[in-house]
Amino acid sequence: MRKSQVLLVGAAVALLVVLYAFGRTIPRSDKQAMSTAAPMQGGQGVEPIAFSELLETAKGKIPAEKLLQINTIETNVIRGDVNAQQIAAYKQLYNTWDSLNQLPVAAYYLGQAAKLENSEKSLTFAANLFLAHLQHAQDPRIAKWEADQATALFDQAILLNPANDTLKMSQAMVYMNTGEPMKGVAKMKEVVAKNPDNIDAQVTLANLAIRSGQFDKAIERLEGVMQKHPDDAKVLFVLAESYRSKGNTKKALELFEKSKQAMKDPELKKEVDNYIKDIR
Numbered sequence: 001m002r003k004s005q006v007l008l009v010g011a012a013v014a015l016l017v018v019l020y021a022f023g024r025t026i027p028r029s030d031k032q033a034m035s036t037a038a039p040m041q042g043g044q045g046v047e048p049i050a051f052s053e054l055l056e057t058a059k060g061k062i063p064a065e066k067l068l069q070i071n072t073i074e075t076n077v078i079r080g081d082v083n084a085q086q087i088a089a090y091k092q093l094y095n096t097w098d099s100l101n102q103l104p105v106a107a108y109y110l111g112q113a114a115k116l117e118n119s120e121k122s123l124t125f126a127a128n129l130f131l132a133h134l135q136h137a138q139d140p141r142i143a144k145w146e147a148d149q150a151t152a153l154f155d156q157a158i159l160l161n162p163a164n165d166t167l168k169m170s171q172a173m174v175y176m177n178t179g180e181p182m183k184g185v186a187k188m189k190e191v192v193a194k195n196p197d198n199i200d201a202q203v204t205l206a207n208l209a210i211r212s213g214q215f216d217k218a219i220e221r222l223e224g225v226m227q228k229h230p231d232d233a234k235v236l237f238v239l240a241e242s243y244r245s246k247g248n249t250k251k252a253l254e255l256f257e258k259s260k261q262a263m264k265d266p267e268l269k270k271e272v273d274n275y276i277k278d279i280r
Contacts, residue, residue, distance in 0.1 A: 046179070048145035051108060058102045070096055087113045103133050104142060111153055120160045124167065127153035131174055147178040165191045165198055172204075181208070199225065203234050206242065215246040233262040237272075249279060 059067055070093065077089040090113035097106035107129045114122040130150035137143035154171040158164065172187035185208060191201040202225045209218035222239040229235055240255030253276060260272040 046140045046144045048148050049139070049141035051145070054108075054142065054145070055105055058097070058100075058105045061102070062100050066096070066100060083116055087116050090116070103129075104137075104146060107133060107146070108149065111149055114153060115156065118156070118160070120157050120164070120167075123153050123157035123160070124170075127157065128170065131170060131177075134174070135177055143178060147174050150174045165195060165201070169201055169204070176208075197228065199229060199232055199235060203238050206238050210238070210242055210245055215242050218242040219246070231258075231262050233259050236262060244279065253279060 059070070062070075073089055073092050073096065077086055077093070090109045093109040094106050094113065097103075097109065100106075107126065110129060111126040114126040117123075127150045130146045130153070134143045134146035134150065137146060151171060151174055154167055154174070158167050158171070161167065168187050168191050172184040172191075175181065175184035175187065185205065188201050188205050188208075191198055192205065196202075202221060206218040206221045209215070209221065219239065219242045222235055222242060225232075225235050226239065236255050236259035240252045240259055243249075243255065244252035256272060256276050256279075260269050260276075263269050263272070
């Protein structure tokens with residue numbers, strides 16, 4: 001996917017966590033309003049698919065020899081009296097299903113292993129696997145099931161490390177991508193209330209304000225953040241988009257230029273240049 005196809009403002013909000021993980025603030029290079037977001041998957045009114053149904057469907061798509069192998073490993077899970085044996089069997093199932101490109105089923109078994117291991121690292125990895133996949137799920141029932149799985153894994157990880165704001169933000173992304181944005185906003189506000197200097201959370205909340213047409217709220221929030229972080233590229237970029245969305249093109253262009261100067265990635269600078277040319 002070209003970088004210009006991945007945008008900070010107006011994209012599926014869960015993508016923000018990935019972008020921030022790599023320190024990236026990425027605009028789009030067309031004139032479409034950035035407050036137009038990708039549709040949410042799933043929602044409060046959607047019943048999650050049963051894993052048994054998901055597994056049965058997946059088993060119907062694989063070769064007979066692989067099915068025999070999987071059935072054997074499943075038996076090992078049941079017979080595994082020792083925690084370590086069950087973890088090993090679950091991971092073997094994960095690797096097997098992953099090799100067959102049955103990602104939701106693979107993620108389930110990795111999640112089961114992570115729950116038994118009960119380590120923040122393994123729980124977070126499994127939860128993020130669900131989060132990454134649910135953004136592309138075509139079936140709302142599968143998206144809802146994946147969201148439930150991710151939420152439970154994040155809950156367990158947060159219990160191990162309540163001070164980890166990144167976990168709470170990631171869990172917020174799950175809610176935002178499954179039709180429960182207010183739960184996600186509440187999680188983000190919880191992070192900001194405890195740590196006002198969490199730029200990623202502040203920018204995400206501003207992004208949501210832009211998406212809902214609350215441009216003044218986005219501007220007020222980011223102008224406040226700018227007082228302590230006047231040279232942060234993400235803050236400058238989203239603040240610029242807030243002004244652009246409100247109709248103040250002159251102010252927006254000024255801030256886009258500042259944002260570009262604060263970026264270290266030459267390719268990102270080119271993308272911002274292209275976006276600026278489209279706006280003029």
